[in-house]
Amino acid sequence: MWHKWWALFRAGWGNALAYRAEIFIWMLTGTLPLVMMSVWLSVAGGEAVGSFQPADFVSYYLGGIFVRQMVGVWIVWDLERAIRLGELSPKLLRPINPIYEYMAENLAAKPMRLPVLLPLLVLGPLLYPGAGYELSPANVLAFLVTLALAWLLYFFIQYCIGLLAFWMSQATSLWQAWFHLWLVFSGYLIPLDLFPPLVTRLSAWLPFRYTFALPLEVLMGRLGGTVLVHQVAIQVAWVLFFVALYRMLWSRGLRRYSAVGA
């Protein structure tokens, strides 16, 4: 199995290398967090807003850019096209489930982003006194675990929505609708703690938060002890739910795909 993975991973890396300029520009366009940070700092006027000190906004939004780039998956358009145009057929002939190919391709492009992202995490605390992250070994481990699970969850949600292309022609629009909700309920635009309490509590039960805010809050050292364990449990439950959903959609979708005669 490992040599198949390695081959897929190398192919993905080659792909990422070919598109490095584009990847760089896409990263530059994700500036909304910087805008939000700037407005919060102005609104705060040097005083705390809710549970956030001004420096926390810097840590939150700069760390947020890092988490977003590490968790991000952009396969729904490829997947939708592969299903609609029948490009999926040759992939099915290979001795490996196409989902691994998509996974490897996405993972292989991640290291490309690090040279831009890591300086962000270092610069924030250097330039803004009081900003920073909780870097004890246990906390870093918790961060990496929740970050990996967040990626897995985001990947499977997007893959499930992409698979809906077996039945409908608007799978990508559906993804966009999901993404709009994600922007609000994941904590990407606004820290979830700063919403009215009702929204904060609601977001704790929805899947969005577990693809973004959880690892970020862990990195900032805002979660610990039993709360952290409880949160990871919910995150794992959502991952299992979407993996199960994927297996169901995949087997039914394939039957439908071959029934259409591709």
Place this chain on the structure above:
Amino acid sequence: MRYVRLLWLFFKNSLLVEMEYRVNFALNTLLSVLWLGVRLAAVLAFFVHRPTIGGWTLPEALIVLGLFNVFSGIIDAVLRPNMDQIVEHIRKGTMDFILTKPVNSQFLASLRVFVVWNLADVVLGLGVIVYALGRLDFRPSSAQVAVFAALLVAGVVIVYAFWMLLVTLAFWFVRVSNITELFSTFFTAGRFPVTVYPDWVRWLLTFIVPVALLTTFPAASLLGRLTATYALLSLGMAAGLLVASAAFWNYAVRHYASASS
């Protein structure tokens, strides 16, 4: 007059094409509503904690947000599809067909296709502005409305000319479609009154990437807060950028060597 008729014809064509996909039409309208919801949430969150941002109250800030929605609708309905088309024409060498038509080539290349359903954002944005004025219980004077309308037109001209300047670079660098994405990077800051940003950002958003002229300036004029100097600045920028974009386009076309030669 001929150009107005042509424009109407192009618009009708685009509409007819899209009417074939009614489900998409409904779905995209739904997406526009969701989008507005996200943008509203991002503004409301600040007002949960503070009564004003950058000196603007909630209804006042909503006017800025409404204008942001209007302009993002115009960009997605008119600018983005046409500018993508221009890059395609240059890449594939079909630009020759545009240049040989007996119509101004910039007009024909840049106002040809419309993604009509994105105009839903324009309607929703205007709705937000009307709602905000109702909340303020404020009836702008007819002079304020006139200045507002003039600045709105200036804003449309500015954003059009700015995109044209960027996309004309495609005559030399074919992979320029990414450059227009960089505009979006700055445009996204236009959703909030420009006074919430630090001085240097404010300056950048006024003079270099004139996003403030699209949203904050017209909103301020509607509220009777904009000084005449700034109103004139906006109109002057619009005229200057339009002339510059036309000149740059003509220069590019003259040096365009076509794909086959």
